[in-house]
């Protein structure tokens with residue numbers, strides 16, 4: 596087994612309309628690391644994540660997941676390793692009931708009967724959505740959909756969890772619950788977020804994208820203390836690192 600679980604080398608992506616969303620992106624992520632990918636709107640974060648399990652193919656460059664180079668032949672193996680939670684839960688939920696959506700992946704892995712039921716219920720319990728099991732996904736609220744979308748991925752027990760803006764649209768209680776859940780996930784975590792307090796809380800390492808390129812890659816706290824970098828990349832310090840506007844002390 597290689598010592599890194601994700602290796603991205605000179606990745607470039609040009610969309611069919613000519614937009615060059617990723618220019619020359621390289622990094623490696625090790626087993627068990629928790630890594631945030633941050634950047635302003637349009638920096639290329641979602642485009643990058645969508646390459647990590649083959650939803651988008653590189654225009655040029657290479658991606659390796661564990662021991663496998665990502666290509667058509669290795670796609671099934673890689674999709675078992677990388678669990679992807681999309682930015683829009685409607686892209687993830689397409690079955691008539693929540694049960695069917697969460698069962699979809701494990702069913703394809705060969706689970707059935709009581710084992711399948713247990714797997715589905717356990718995944719829904721982990722995201723606090725057990726009570727939604729019989730519902731139609733299109734009847735759920737935005738926050739409920741997001742939690743169920745996370746459950747569809749947890750039910751597959753992936754080695755790498757990839758989440759695109761996971762706290763988007765969650766109320767404060769659900770946000771805290773999701774952060775606690777992500778902390779429990781002991782495998783590799785990679786996610787994008789504009790929720791910089793969550794990034795600070797969950798990720799020891801942060802990669803900053805700017806205009807489709809890696810502008811910085813290092814310890815999260817160091818990144819958030821680099822005022823010039825934050826300004827250049829149109830980012831702000833997490834609230835928890837900002838001084839109190841009244842007395843000047845740090846929260």
Ligand SMILES: Nc1ncnc2c1ncn2[C@@H]1O[C@H](COP(=O)(O)OP(=O)(O)OP(=O)(O)O)[C@@H](O)[C@H]1O
Pocket residue numbers: 610611612614615616634635636637638639640641642643
């Ligand atoms: N399907 C597409 N066709 C053409 N251009 C696209 C497509 N999807 C994204 N883009 C462009 O690629 C660039 C990167 O977009 P991407 O969604 O990866 O950014 P992002 O960092 O995730 O942004 P946000 O924070 O707003 O979600 C943007 O300029 C965007 O307009």
